[in-house]
Amino acid sequence: MADYSMYHALGQGEQLDPNDPNSRTQPAAPQFAPPIAQQQQQQYGGHPYGASPQLQGQQQQYMGGVPSPAAAPGYGPPQPHGQGQEQYGAPQDLTSQMAGLGIQDAAQHTARRKKKDRHAFHTVEAPAGSSQAFNGMPPAGTPQTAFLNADPSVAAGGQFLGQPVTPNQFGNSQFPAPVNPPFNPAAASPAEFAARNGSADQGPQAAYVPASGGGQVSPDDIPSVPISRDVPQQHFLNNVYPTFERHVPPPASISYVAFDQGNSAPKFTRLTMNNIPASKEGLNSMGLPLGLLVQPLAKLQPGELEIPLLDFGDQGPPRCRRCRAYINPFMMFRSGGSKFVCNLCTYPNDTPSEYFCATTPQGVRVDRDQRPELCRGTVEFTVPKEYYTKEPVGLNWLFLIDVTQEAFNKGFLEAFCEGILAALYAPDGDDDEKDENGESKRRLPPGAKVGFVTYDKDIHFYSCHPSLEQPQMLVMPDVEDPFVPLSTGLFVDPHESRAVITSLLTRLPTLFSSIKNPEPALLPTLNSALAALEKTGGKVVCSLSSLPTWGPGRLFMRDDGKHPGGELDKKLYNTEHPGWKKVAEKMVAAGVGVDFFLAAPSGGYLDVATIGHVSSFTGGETFYYPNFVAGRDNAKLSLEIKHTVTRETGYQALMKVRCSNGLQISNYHGFFQQHTFGADLEIGVIDADKAIGVTFGYDGKLDAKLDAHFQSALLYTTASGQRRVRCCNVIASVSDVARECVKFVDQDAVVSILAKEAATSLGSTSVTLKETRQQLTEKTIDVLASYRKNFTSQSHPPGQLVMPEKLKEFSMYMLGLLKCRAFKGGNESSDRRVHEMRMLRSLGPGELSLYLYPRMIPVHNLAPEDGFPDENGHLKVPPAIRASFSRVEAGGVYLVDNGQQCLLWFHSQTSPNLLVDLFGDGKDSLKALDPYSSSLPVLETHLNAQVRNIVEFLKTLRGSKAFTIQLARQGIDGAEYEFARMLVEDRNNEAQSYVDWLVHLHKGVQLEVS
């Protein structure tokens, strides 16, 4: 049974069952666990292989040891063609499982509106009957398949159809009313203003299709991103995603438990299509890229099986002699087990004698179920010395702390030091972070060490040796020729030296309060960090709060802010300084990478293009605070330092992707060093949030009777100092009929590959922003036109824009891409543009999805049960609404999260009662709220607990960035402009509304087809 105490308790605002002791217990159980995980631990006594309820029947297999997917549906050894057909039965099962979801939701919502909750008081009552549109959920009785991201073969209206959209039925109005009604011009708030006028000065020519009659189309008929997430989310609360059943993976932005049946889980790998055309011509007829996204160190969700770690001793893992692919579930054993045929290059290898095992008459090794490398898609091998470039050691973390005047004055120095302490050590008295002996748990694995350097125009090294009473500082004044003045004591065990480190980090702000050098010398500091880490490799975490204008590599104001037509001078996308390029290259060679924490001085110029080059090139990350405000942003900074330090991190990495004969790699997209084409990718550091895109071309024709195989192999050193290879194995079927392939397209992967390609080309070629936007638009039209031309029957009237079922939200995501800071029209600072352009190149598909289309959840009209666990212990998350101002209700309050920041937006007429319930006594007007709040207070009210629970759930869906709340009060806070930017269905960010965009695409499709 569910443990309700894991959620925040109910408050007094709601009269529920008074006999239920759980309904009014203490507020805020601090530990929230994602619903699925908790559920399983309780059901199965917390054994490490906990799986979701759907797997109950197979549960006993895992209790004893190595999990066996043998009984899982659709699993088998590499199979002849005939078996593949059966596997396609699975999606229909999925469809039937998903049927019925969503409907009651709409019904319940109607009911909830009748309740007059104290906290849900509206100044203005929503129009009757709006709940469906508001919630974005289908009304009862709507055919389910129209809303499902499921097998298209059961969709109404033809096998491959999504919902036909008829843009011309929106009429000729400049403001297509249903989706984007004109805003009341009276007292327009910034958000309203921006939403209304976003592109007015640019004056884009909306493409209007001549009206051809027909009935009214509800704005809800255009494909909804919120529904495309919420419906599968409901399904995956109660079901796992079995990876071998070959339907398309769940949307990347939702929570799901994957069950690895031999095919790598979508968290690690996503193919743009899971059924691949046999020929180049087939692929061309789809207009889509053939690509693979690999996020090799992606974090697992509670409830998922740990990645098996396998040790083959001095021999290392068995590999194909010809193509060097690693042993995997799809290699076929022949000749009684004495040969194994490579699934990638078909070479028949001799099985090493120590690895020999007899096979069944069907050719399956009898020990297969005991061998994770033969039944799991993602595995790790420890590797012997031949794989070392240097002796692996625990990861050395070197913190470089900016102690200049600006850092001190704006509170950034103090916040950064506090953040490091919070990242390294659990606070005293936090029992959740104690081990069985009552000792604080290690945040860093044993073997990992930390070191500290501060810098302004000088560089200061610190010895934090545990034998010292106080840290010792050594100044290295010669920035022209940096060296490391300490031979020992720089890198220490954070637990042995806890007292010294705590003393250092708490005293630094005071120490530098009187010195106040204005100019930092960053490049020399990076060079000395490299010198300190050259022998071992490691990770640098560096703060900076003003343009580094001192010493070698000093930077100057390159961006004069004049960007005609919004275009940046191409030189502003990259560094022009050879010293910065050189240090980045040397770092990669040494297995070093950098994460930067950049706080721009009052939003001023930092030359992110130059500084961020070092982090991106080495595989690190830039955390950028364009307008850091101490007090408001400390929590985010602190959480992000903690995330950096505690997320899965590897270093000194090499990566290689292999594919079946007939295919070849055409490009890699991401950050790495590749000396020659075809060579392994060299990566300084890699972490859980980084994804690399790979695109493929044909060097022959594939055999539709066989499957296509892919294997990515990441050789790296773990933070605990072990050299390993992480292998992800992916399989796709092959078809002579491209029409079949369209049914198995993964739109998250498609959008990710296109985004990475566009960002790479903008950052490294002469292509302009305008051309980039044109290319993205043409690509979108091309995909839809190819589908129309090649895969639809002639029965569709020309007035219909027809979208493939699996690409229903593709157009909206592409519009999101045109509107993001990396590519949007209009003026943007080069720092922000370049920062977000690089982010696109390294993001995983889940984080990208939210970035392109934020999740917007109304919190002013929650049903009483929202934000609390249901009978199965799953948190009931209210449906998200479309990101459009037309969906905003008077008096409404909304959480809007794009994965990078989360705003809590308040309508100017928000009810005082609601504010008090959310923020506490005395906070009864918008003006009374603290604009620097970054979280909600812990109160005993029902609404407060609901929203905090929803926030806890949203946190579990985040990627690299910490989840804190920023207030955006209508007519008060500047963050309202950001809110308006995030309403991506509206006309804003110098681009069209969603409806206008579809009309534009439709016109383009008609031109191409005719």
Ligand SMILES: [Zn+2]
């Ligand atoms: Zn091979």
